[in-house]
Amino acid sequence: MERRREGPNADVLAPGETKRSVPTRFVLLGVAVLLLAVGLLFGEPVAAPAGSPELGVSPIVRRSIQEARSAPRQQVLAPGLEAPRARGTIVEDSFFSEILAREMPYAIYLPPGYETSGQRYPVLYALHGLAGYYAEWVDFGAVDVADSLFSNAKVPSFIMVFPQGDQSYWFNHPQGGDAWADYLTEEVVPLIDSRYRTIPRRAGRAIGGLSMGATGALQIALRRPDLFSVVGAHSPSFRTTPDADVFWFFSDPIYYRQYDPFVLVRTTRAAERLRIWLDVGDADPWRDRTEQFDALLTSRGIPHRFTIGQGEHEGTYWGARMADYLTFYGYALISPAGGPETLDPASVPPTRVPTRPPS
Secondary structure, three states, X not given: OEEEEOOOOOOXXXXXOOOOOOHHHHHHHHHHHHHHHHHOOOOOOEOOOOOOOOOOOOOOOOOXXXXXXXXXXXXXXXXXXXXXXXXXXXXXXEEEEOOOOEEEEXXXXXXXXXXXXXXXXXXXXXXXXXXXXXXXXXXXXXXXXXXXXXXXXXXXXXXXXXXXXXXXXXXXXXXXXXXXXXXXXXXXXXXXXXXXXXXXXXXXXXXXXXXXXXXXXXXXXXXXXXXXXXXXXXXXXXXXXXOOOOEHHHOOHHHHOOOOHHHHHHHOXXXXXXXXXXXXXXXXXXXXXXXXXXXXXXXXXXXXXXXXXXXXXXXXXXXXXXXXXXXXXXXXXXXXXXXXHHOOOOOOOOOEOOOOOOO
């Protein structure tokens, strides 16, 4: 993989620890860190510090794309994939977000041949999960898989954008908090369209995510079907009840209704304009809520894909399915209008087409 770094160094390490003189404090600190790590699956208490951004980038971004690419688990190509005939390009960069009032890193993957083809490409905006950062999809093999699929002409090529979302759930927070959805739709998307040869319309854009990013992808696509035509929700961590004890920005159920994917499906017709794929592991603790969302789409007569695979809510599940994910996006972005049933049936999981009419 050719790599090109642009802009400020995005590899920001977590702040160092201050040495304690009392041994018991080390024990307490260790216990706190352990509890935080265990709790990341469902979230930990997050409050907005007075006079500062809710969640600065520094504690979240642990390593660069280059380090993610060199992770040991990514050295072996997934079974069934051909060795790539050519490599794409990873660009790391950052920009100052006026909406978030801070510098935000991102990475972009340009498919093999981008620099010489002169053509425009569709784009997937790939959102990370709660315990991740912008390189998460790269961690789970997205670049290696894309190189194989695109260079061997197995899947139509597209650009992938990996934005940074901290632990925001990708929506605009209440009480004047950070507007994460607006940051993505009003800043990141226009920035990418202005700097790269994209197809700058909804038919050329997909949005997908893992865990928190899956829920974020759904709410953004359902609120902005004018920007996106395809959405993938991979192990979505739906929060359907007030979670003030977990995240302060989920404390107002009335406010959150305008971002809740369940409410958006019930109260708008946006889902009818989207090609949707949901998937979840059979041992995923969020499986029940994902099945409830599938049932809601079915009851509303919304064609979509829903698959339950073997696995839990973790990177090994997503990494094992990365080729399926990218194949779905590649064909969905070039398929004719009329719904996901028009896709190549050999390249994507079976479509669930509801038999009940919309209510």
